[in-house]
Amino acid sequence: MDMRVDGDSPDLLDSFKYIAGGINSFSQPLRMGISQSPTPALNRFTDTASQIHQKKIVNIFPSDRMTRFYSSSDAGIIFTRISETLQQFLVPYKIHQKLLKIVFSTVDRRKCQLHGEISIQRATDECHIVLFRKSKGDPLEFKRFYKAIYNAVPDIIAM
Structure with missing residues (x-):
């Protein structure tokens, strides 16, 4: 045109x-x-x-939970070791023996509240899954808290 x-x-x-x-x-x-x-x-x-x-x-990127570990120890031994570790870290907690759960409440490095629970589930006859769940607080601080507990109880972690 x-x-x-x-x-x-x-x-x-x-x-x-x-x-x-x-x-x-x-x-x-x-x-x-x-x-x-x-x-x-x-x-x-x-x-x-x-x-x-x-x-x-x-x-x-998997969506699997990264705050858990497996243990071949008995549930009572797992409760004992985790509660001893929480006492060493001066973290107040409550044990619910029937539910196989430990509920904790603490503060993180920034003095903010951090609440969660640690539950033990039977995976097989010889193996338990120890799950850490955050109910309140910073996810990065919760991950640091989990790593501190994880590194403090290497004797109950199954590799």
């Missing part, structure tokens, strides 16, 4: 390209072979390349 206005040079008019009702500026060259991105309405229900990449990343 050629539109000429009086005083326009042919070189200037040739630099304009008319494509599907839109005008590309002469300062921005037309790139052939590159499709324009779809409108947001069309893109709403389809996955883009970045969304597909994000879905693959999610599968790399």
Whole structure:
């Protein structure tokens, strides 16, 4: 489509390209072979390349709980060792023998409250799972608390 206005040079008019009702500026060259991105309405229900990449990343990181360990010791021995360790760390706690649970409440390094529970579950006849659950407090401080307990009771941890 050629539109000429009086005083326009042919070189200037040739630099304009008319494509599907839109005008590309002469300062921005037309790139052939590159499709324009779809409108947001069309893109709403389809996955883009970045969304597909994000879905693959999610599968790399497991969602398993990282604050637990396995023990081949008896549940009574596990309770004794963990309660001794909590006493050494000056952490107030309550033991619920029927529920196989220890509930604790303490403060972290920043003097913020940290509450949680330690429960013991039977996995097999010879193995128990010791789970640490945070109910209140900073997740990073809770992880530090777990690591301190974990490092203090290496004799009951099954490798």
